[in-house]
Ligand code: SF4
């Protein structure tokens with residue numbers, strides 16, 4: 001096992017047994033899909049359909065706009081009813097295409113591709129971009145962009161991230177059990193695109209069945225090795241995984257390719273496989289629906305654009321008093337105002353907490369216990385940075401590493417004074433970004 | 443959906459350990475030493491402690507009520523301060539002394555600076571320092587003899603003054619002074635030699651280990667304080683850096699310079715177990731509010747405490763240096779935090795260009 005690890009980290013309750021034994025179930029297509037045109041990091045895609053247009057499963061409805069952007073596809077067949085801003089899991093209302101299902105589930109014709117083995121690097125990257133693939137682990141960074149690092153930074157190592165360290169979530173675990181072969185194939189495509197020399201499939205020790213299965217698959221010595229990682233949050237965070245596995249430190253302000261590495265979530269590898277071999281665009285994903293306020297937790301294969309309420313319904317509905325609805329996991333997920341928000345490409349799970357679990361404790365003054373310092377996987381001093389943000393001293397906060405915070409939540413998780421550290425960091429970062437934008441404009 | 447959803451920033455889960463549980467565990471860890479204090483110094487030790495705690499809690503409530511602030515006595519921090527202050531008193535001090543000490547500790551040192559989390563120096567130690575400065579006689583002469591053992595930890599038939607040589611460290615200091623005094627009489631020198639030999643003997647060390655010696659009520663028993671330390675480590679309340687670097691530094695310096703036969707002849711066990719070192723290193727130097735938050739800061743803090751403690755013990759005017767050294771390092775804490783900022787992950791490989 002890779003015991004060397006990364007700095008800090010913590011051990012939240014994992015609660016994965018709620019859903020880890022449940023095979024992925026396919027959820028019926030929704031009557032109405034709400035597909036936001038912005039589901040990825042970077043510029044939103046631009047609508048290329050009009051109200052009244054007929055679309056099929058896989059029809060492109062939004063075109064990539066800008067260097068870091070990907071197209072968006074319809075996940076159902078039917079008629080475009082509206083194109084308007086709709087509630088989005090990331091908070092604001094976002095321009096979305098609302099499609100009424102006609103029940104035919106007719107598929108768009110797929111682009112004719114050469115067999116994967118004969119495709120060039122550019123052809124494969126093109127297919128991945130056209131398929132609208134983004135990182136499915138949650139960050140939703142356009143994948144084609146990650147696969148095209150600058151020439152001066154050759155990538156020699158590919159890591160398939162199956163750590164799934166976020167508590168409660170089991171979608172990646174199930175994918176590894178049920179689609180192991182395709183994931184490894186997807187990994188090989190990535191290695192080929194980057195001309196990488198070694199590959200790892202990193203899995204936390206708490207998924208021994210997935211580790212055993214993957215180990216069997218890669219036994220032939222085809223470039224991949226399975227890396228059993230200790231159970232420690234945030235093991236699956238990109239920089240932490242690279243540090244633990246390769247002893248490489250992604251420079252502050254840099255990206256993994258700066259240290260010759262690429263990390264892709266296992267679900268993304270599967271999507272890459274489907275895009276390159278079948279020309280299939282990204283129109284569905286696996287999401288874990290879980291938590292003690294859900295009647296029957298499940299792992300669901302859902303169409304992008306399905307309202308969250310429908311996922312809950314498929315899991316037997318809510319149980320007891322619902323306190324909080326979270327898109328993502330408990331450490332980094334986003335609390336929602338409504339269950340009408342749609343599933344998007346980055347939705348790895350829906351977590352529903354009871355009223356009791358959802359109580360937000362009142363913050364008290366910092367007692368300088370240093371627990372946040374010892375747990376920070378970026379080796380920051382969260383208590384000090386939060387002071388600076390609170391007093392509006394953004395230069396000092398940035399100097400102490402505000403912009404290096406990965407918002408993993410470890411610090412606030414361990415804080416005995418219940419301080420809302422991550423809230424301050426998100427707020428502070430937003431202020432700094434705004435200021436940078438302003439100074440760039442002037 | 444009908445229910446109103448709670449919306450807050452991540453993370454949405456938290457550890458069970460809050461401020462109250464931390465303080466409660468510290469109180470639990472202090473209980474063995476309290477039992478020891480009662481065992482060795484009688485029920486009066488219990489009274490001193492109870493009065494000190496009651497004063498601390500009442501003062502905190504009173505000040506917060508006067509300042510129209512929320513009353514936070516339930517967090518247990520005043521209880522800890524009260525116990526620690528009492529533990530730093532000799533057994534025969536008058537019962538009003540902890541009242542004054544605790545009131546000062548809480549009202550002035552803690553609340554005047556803004557309450558828990560904002561005080562710069564440890565309230566209990568500051569309270570003790572005030573009492574030392576104002577009522578030195580009570581603080582240095584009201585020793586109570588331990589019920590089972592003897593004041594210095596060694597048999598008293600050496601003909602030494604029972605009061606001024608009340609604690610092992612006092613006797614150590616006096617004997618060393620005699621030895622380094624060129625005008626000392628031959629008889630005195632001989633006596634000092636015998637005393638020093640006795641201090642380093644197995645019998646004394648055993649007494650120090652159990653706590654059968656003179657001293658402040660909560661500081662004498664090494665084993666009971668270490669028991670408390672084990673509890674705090676087991677419950678993950680304190681972290682190893684400060685206590686280990688503090689005690690470690692004292693051990694090294696005691697070995698190098700604490701002996702009477704030149705360098706590297708010191709009795710490390712004697713220095714580790716005498717005076718308030720263990721009480722200080724385990725329970726007071728580790729006070730979270732007044733010690734550094736950075737890992738390296740904590741090491742330097744502990745080493746600093748150790749160096750100052752030994753300086754005072756071996757060179758300074760007091761027999762014992764634990765409280766003053768911790769107070770001095772408390773004052774240095776903001777600077778230490780500043781100077782020892784940890785290197786961020788990726789700072790080693792920082793890209794200047796992208797900044
Ligand atoms: S964990 Fe909380 S109380 Fe402790 S130092 Fe950090 S912010 Fe302060």
Ligand code: SF4
Pocket residue numbers: 375376377378379380382404405406407408409410411412421422425
């Ligand atoms: S949220 Fe930011 S500051 Fe807090 S532990 Fe994670 S990286 Fe460190």
